[in-house]
Amino acid sequence: xxxxxxxxxxxxxxxxxxxxxxxxxxxxxxxxxxxxxxxxxxxxxxxxxxxxxxxxxxxxxxxxxxxxxxxxxxxxxxxxxxxxxxxxxxxxxxxxxxxxxxxxxxxxxxxxxxxxxxxxxxxxxxxxxxxxxxxxxxxxxxxxxxxxxxxxxxxxxxxxxxxxxxxxxxxxxxxxxxxxxxxxxxxxxxxxxxxxxxxxxxxxxxxxxxxxxxxxxxxxxxxxxxxxxxxxxxxxxxxxxxxxxxxxxxxxxxxxxxxxxxxxxxxxxxxxxxxxxxxxxxxxxxxxxxxxxxxxxxxxxxxxxxxxxxxxxxxxxxxxxxxxxxxxxxxxxxxxxxxxxxxxxxxxxxxxxxxxxxxxxxxxxxxxxxxxxxxxxxxxxxxxxxxxxxxxxxxxxxxxxxxxxxxxxxxxxxxxxxx
Ligand SMILES: Nc1ncnc2c1ncn2[C@@H]1O[C@H](COS(=O)(=O)NC(=O)[C@@H](N)CO)[C@@H](O)[C@H]1O
Numbered sequence: 001x002x003x004x005x006x007x008x009x010x011x012x013x014x015x016x017x018x019x020x021x022x023x024x025x026x027x028x029x030x031x032x033x034x035x036x037x038x039x040x041x042x043x044x045x046x047x048x049x050x051x052x053x054x055x056x057x058x059x060x061x062x063x064x065x066x067x068x069x070x071x072x073x074x075x076x077x078x079x080x081x082x083x084x085x086x087x088x089x090x091x092x093x094x095x096x097x098x099x100x101x102x103x104x105x106x107x108x109x110x111x112x113x114x115x116x117x118x119x120x121x122x123x124x125x126x127x128x129x130x131x132x133x134x135x136x137x138x139x140x141x142x143x144x145x146x147x148x149x150x151x152x153x154x155x156x157x158x159x160x161x162x163x164x165x166x167x168x169x170x171x172x173x174x175x176x177x178x179x180x181x182x183x184x185x186x187x188x189x190x191x192x193x194x195x196x197x198x199x200x201x202x203x204x205x206x207x208x209x210x211x212x213x214x215x216x217x218x219x220x221x222x223x224x225x226x227x228x229x230x231x232x233x234x235x236x237x238x239x240x241x242x243x244x245x246x247x248x249x250x251x252x253x254x255x256x257x258x259x260x261x262x263x264x265x266x267x268x269x270x271x272x273x274x275x276x277x278x279x280x281x282x283x284x285x286x287x288x289x290x291x292x293x294x295x296x297x298x299x300x301x302x303x304x305x306x307x308x309x310x311x312x313x314x315x316x317x318x319x320x321x322x323x324x325x326x327x328x329x330x331x332x333x334x335x336x337x338x339x340x341x342x343x344x345x346x347x348x349x350x351x352x353x354x355x356x357x358x359x360x361x362x363x364x365x366x367x368x369x370x371x372x373x374x375x376x377x378x379x380x381x382x383x384x385x386x387x388x389x390x391x392x393x394x395x396x397x398x399x400x401x402x403x404x405x406x407x408x409x410x411x412x413x414x415x416x417x418x419x
């Protein structure tokens with residue numbers, strides 16, 4: 001969320017962000033509430049001051065005045081208590097509105113309502129020329145017995161999967177490989193739970209608004225996160241980090257759970273969109289400096305691209321539009337990998353800069369070099385998410401007889417040229 005002082009000082013920019021991100025938010029109502037909250041705080045302070053002044057003078061007052069003074073002090077205290085009730089309610093309403101204020105989008109982001117306004121900013125590698133009719137990943141899996149995509153549906157329902165044989169080994173080795181590659185870039189490897197309290201989802205930005213896409217554990221007042229970003233955003237919640245300890249760099253590994261409530265009918269075949277998957281997440285907490293955030297954004301993209309290059313998967317980098325990037329983002333670049341059977345690129349990575357929008361919600365602060373306490377900046381990016389990455393991996397490296405020739409980096413991991 002944005003600070004109230006910032007919103008008041010940058011009203012036009014916030015109105016523009018509300019429009020460009022299609023957010024139905026009444027900024028007038030928020031600002032009116034803010035004024036009311038400030039007014040109530042002033043009135044309560046005055047009443048408290050009055051009561052304290054009376055109490056201070058009580059001892060030296062004339063006996064016949066003490067009764068009247070006592071009554072006035074009591075009245076001021078009662079009035080203050082009554083106003084505090086109103087203040088608490090107004091403050092709750094104000095915070096609820098403030099949580100829905102969008103971040104100001106990157107000036108270079110295409111302005112548009114949804115992903116159709118996204119633009120390609122870079123393409124790396126070129127789609128393979130097969131010289132034969134390529135199979136899709138489901139056919140390759142069935143031909144090689146690399147997964148059971150039908151029995152498991154009886155057990156766990158739709159959008160679930162179980163890998164078998166060498167593909168099962170590949171997924172686990174691939175995630176360990178990605179974790180080690182990001183760790184080698186000075187990120188601290190960390191495994192986090194998907195289980196988290198709702199405050200963690202409020203802090204990260206999934207709530208309010210996306211509750212219905214999130215699995216809930218109602219008996220325990222807990223939810224299952226769709227990304228390690230949820231736990232990592234709240235790991236340092238409430239702390240004041242020393243400036244020497246920034247940037248905090250995490251390579252987070254976790255299971256991810258998503259209801260995909262809004263995806264009925266999309267990607268129902270195979271491994272592209274499932275309810276439970278695994279992901280290595282890159283996460284940065286840095287100083288509240290736009291240049292530093294921009295540098296980390298570029299670094300996070302570079303790291304993710306280096307993994308795709310090593311896996312010899314052709315990809316393109318997308319500049320995400322204001323309507324598609326989501327409430328908290330300042331900037332979002334997706335990376336889309338080539339999927340031969342679809343004849344198009346599909347998102348496999350998502351890199352975001354949020355400035356202090358999350359840090360304000362999670363109350364992540366640091367002491368800058370001048371000793372001033374400020375909200376930090378946060379960023380996140382996918383390093384690798386499986387099983388989605390297996391789709392371009394298998395399909396791009398398939399051979400005429402339905403085998404998969406592994407990219408060199410995986411040949412060492414898997415001890416052979418072929419999967
Ligand atoms: N339902 C799903 N099934 C399989 N993979 C998924 C699913 N949802 C997301 N992913 C993978 O997870 C990646 C990141 O998801 S994201 O929502 O776009 N972004 C995040 O979660 C950020 N924290 C960056 O990782 C996606 O690019 C995709 O590769």
